[in-house]
Amino acid sequence: MSAAQAEVDKLLKPPTSIGIDQPLREKPRGGQTIVFLSCETGLCQVLGSGMKDAAHAAGLQYKSLPITLANPATLIAGMQQALQMNPKPVGVVFAGIPEAVWAGQVPAFEKAGVPLIPVAVGEVKTGPAVPAGLDGPVDARAQAAAVANYFIADSNGKGKALAVNVPDVGALKIAIDAFTTTVRKGCTDCVTDTVDLTLAQVASNGVVPAVVSALQRKPDITYVMTPQGEWTQGLQAAVRAAGLDKVQLIGINPAKFNQQELLTGDSAAFSLLPFKIMAWKGVDIALRHAEGTPVRDSAVLLPLQLLTKATVGTPADSIDRPTDYQAQFTKLWKLS
Numbered sequence: 001m002s003a004a005q006a007e008v009d010k011l012l013k014p015p016t017s018i019g020i021d022q023p024l025r026e027k028p029r030g031g032q033t034i035v036f037l038s039c040e041t042g043l044c045q046v047l048g049s050g051m052k053d054a055a056h057a058a059g060l061q062y063k064s065l066p067i068t069l070a071n072p073a074t075l076i077a078g079m080q081q082a083l084q085m086n087p088k089p090v091g092v093v094f095a096g097i098p099e100a101v102w103a104g105q106v107p108a109f110e111k112a113g114v115p116l117i118p119v120a121v122g123e124v125k126t127g128p129a130v131p132a133g134l135d136g137p138v139d140a141r142a143q144a145a146a147v148a149n150y151f152i153a154d155s156n157g158k159g160k161a162l163a164v165n166v167p168d169v170g171a172l173k174i175a176i177d178a179f180t181t182t183v184r185k186g187c188t189d190c191v192t193d194t195v196d197l198t199l200a201q202v203a204s205n206g207v208v209p210a211v212v213s214a215l216q217r218k219p220d221i222t223y224v225m226t227p228q229g230e231w232t233q234g235l236q237a238a239v240r241a242a243g244l245d246k247v248q249l250i251g252i253n254p255a256k257f258n259q260q261e262l263l264t265g266d267s268a269a270f271s272l273l274p275f276k277i278m279a280w281k282g283v284d285i286a287l288r289h290a291e292g293t294p295v296r297d298s299a300v301l302l303p304l305q306l307l308t309k310a311t312v313g314t315p316a317d318s319i320d321r322p323t324d325y326q327a328q329f330t331k332l333w334k335l336s
Helices: 002-011 042-057 073-083 099-112 137-154 170-186 199-203 207-217 235-241 256-264 275-290 325-332
Strands: 033-038 061-066 091-095 116-119 160-165 191-196 223-226 248-252 267-271
Touching: 002 137, 033 042, 033 073, 033 275, 042 061, 042 091, 042 275, 042 325, 061 073, 073 091, 073 099, 091 275, 099 116, 116 275, 137 170, 137 223, 137 248, 137 267, 160 170, 160 207, 170 191, 191 207, 199 207, 207 223, 207 235, 248 256, 256 267, 275 325
Parallel strands: 033 061, 033 091, 091 116, 160 191, 160 223, 223 248, 248 267
Antiparallel strands: none
């Protein structure tokens, strides 16, 4: 338990770097367009907003094409539409849909010289058309391990947690696996269980009822770990209405209401997932691909912090730390 507490103490401190130290060779060429295939979730909207700001800062045009996570055919249609643009886009960014769905499109993008930049899709095979992914397995494991160590320390090594899993979303499955593995290795007296959900349940606001049902089956569970905060709106009220003891909500990527719950005590801790910094990193990858500069593995990693009542600050659609991230990017892009 002392090791877990040491990790928590370290991760309560705010990050100071975006994780990139190599500048572009030259200032970005204007007139190019970056495309974002935007899904229906609030998280995609925040990601798109950040990407639009980053594109404009770099002198790029920004184009958003709608897709639906529960209908992967819309992703393929969006990719094909992006490739039909003239001139070709400098990059195409998308989130949440695993490589098995879109791998067949990679040869066409490689032939066109247009990079695909996946976000939170799990494992990907990088190459000329996929120079890097964002919020990948390394990030997912780090975020989940941070939450697991908080759970171990906060429960004094005796906690029981229910983890919310969506196996069809690769990055989320990786995170849940990392959470349970970290707990198992670091806490012999802790217990974890999972509830598996489908994308259709997520899309139809079915997460909270499924979690409450799982808690009713195992009422001794006192922590719920979610890989996406936005799924849990109304959870505490539903738990109380079901006559269950209040659970401690922990997880990754808190929505604005989760951040407010951190301040009121209805949530305990979340790991930072800075969506706007992620969006700026997506534009950075596209710019480096355009000038033929390789993307370092370390450059795609996201800043990490544990958010609690003491560290969350003012609730926002995306908490992005370091707070001077825009200045750090524009300096690397030779715009300041």
